[in-house]
Amino acid sequence: MTPVDEFSLIRLLTGGKQTNAFQQEGGVAVGIGDDAAVVNVNSGTQLILTCDTMTEEIHFKRITMPDRDVGFKAMASAVSDIAAMGGLPRFALISLTVPAGNNVERVRSMYEGLYDCAGRFGISIVGGDTTSSAGGITLSVTVIGETPAGQALLRSSAQPGDVVFATGYMGRSAAGLEWLLRQNLPSEQWDESAGSEHAKLVEAHCRPLPQVEAGLALSRSGVCHALNDISDGLSSEVWEIAEASGVSIDLLEERIPIAEELRAYAAAQGRDPLEYVLTGGEDYQLLGTAAAEQALALQQALGEAGIALHVIGHVHSGPAGVRLIRSGGDTLTLERQGYNHFKDRKDGE
Incomplete structure (x- = not known):
């Protein structure tokens, strides 16, 4: 297996997964590819923000979840926090830490799961970060949702x-x-x-x-x-x-x-x-x-x-x-x- 650099990995994982039309309909003004994403938010709306992390050998093992399910569950866990506030999930950011000389197929499968779960709820993945580690894989998902002002359930x-x-x-x-x-x-x-x-x-x-x-x-x-x-x-x-x-x-x-x-x-x-x-x-x-x-x-x-x-x-x-x-x-x-x-x-x- 030939290792890939950070930028090649980003292109591999994000290229074509969600179309520009899909993201624009979801309120994305600027998506992946710039320093940060820009999204449109309706007036009279409050944002709900949450982050959830899954770490290999702590939250999952090869014997408990296929890689695609790891990605799906990482997204689902963060989306659930939005649901618990009575909110509508809109956007997501993904932070990925992988060992040097990463197994590209494993990571690709995780991202397939991430996009699968995001697509079910109309969530646009608008950016994130990747870095290397000396240990296992860590996947962190930030989800931004919205609710009418003053209506969040606590x-x-x-x-x-x-x-x-x-x-x-x-x-x-x-x-x-x-x-x-x-x-x-x-x-x-x-x-x-x-x-x-x-x-x-x-x-x-x-x-x-x-x-x-x-x-x-x-x-x-x-x-x-x-x-x-x-x-x-x-x-x-x-x-x-x-x-x-x-x-x-x-x-x-x-x-x-x-x-x-x-x-x-x-x-x-x-x-x-x-x-x-x-x-x-x-x-x-x-x-x-x-x-x-x-x-x-x-x-x-x-x-x-x-x-x-x-x-x-x-x-x-x-x-x-x-x-x-x-x-x-x-x-x-x-x-x-x-x-x-x-x-x-x-x-x-």
Whole structure:
């Protein structure tokens, strides 16, 4: 393999991936090729800016994700932060660090995944940076979104009397990761037939879909108060809302949705599927609160748009805290558990 220099690599990764017409329609005045990008923003609009980083051997391994999925997930993770604010993602910047003498095909695959995810949500990739490293690959994605002024949904807006809701299923990504680690095979050697019964779990881990449409619908509803995305496990995200809002939250175990494929996998491991839901993370579903009297109408409105909304708890006044009301009626004080970037490694040591 012949190494390429920085500028050749940039041309290889960005040339023709998004047409000028596509970018101009998305509001790009000046795209890749100058010192910085220039974009048009509507008046009466606030920008939402976020950045997310994935590092080889910390956030992904060759045995847990194909390179194309690494790129897809890096974009999805950042886009999910925009969705969690009820915003519309518009533009992205990519920073790539690769070892000297980089494997061009690996990087090309990652960029295919980046563009795949960006294209699904109408996001224009407008620039970034590349540099070399002595270690593995690091991929950092910055996404800029927008929302009508004053309408961003915050973690700190939960109110006593609200219901707590979640979109979709949780815990599947963690189960998919666990299964992949046990196989301990490079992604090129994955036997799809052997893993077919766990395909939904693996897909949930490798190619999660941020809930942009749900976030926009919740913002437009006018009855959603707090919102967060589930990146570090349900327990951790509920705690973030409780602390930021200064409220107490009760989760109802019997109301938390569990996918059948997760139930089957957890049973085979002799584990409670709720463990994966509470502490797993990387599902990128949305967690939030809404006025109780409007909850049913909100649930029906989102359902008509094809978005599942599950009421899973209640908000109370009092010191910040989270309790789990078990199906049998027992009450469990829920500790703040989930992935911590400075203590854990998602894909093992």
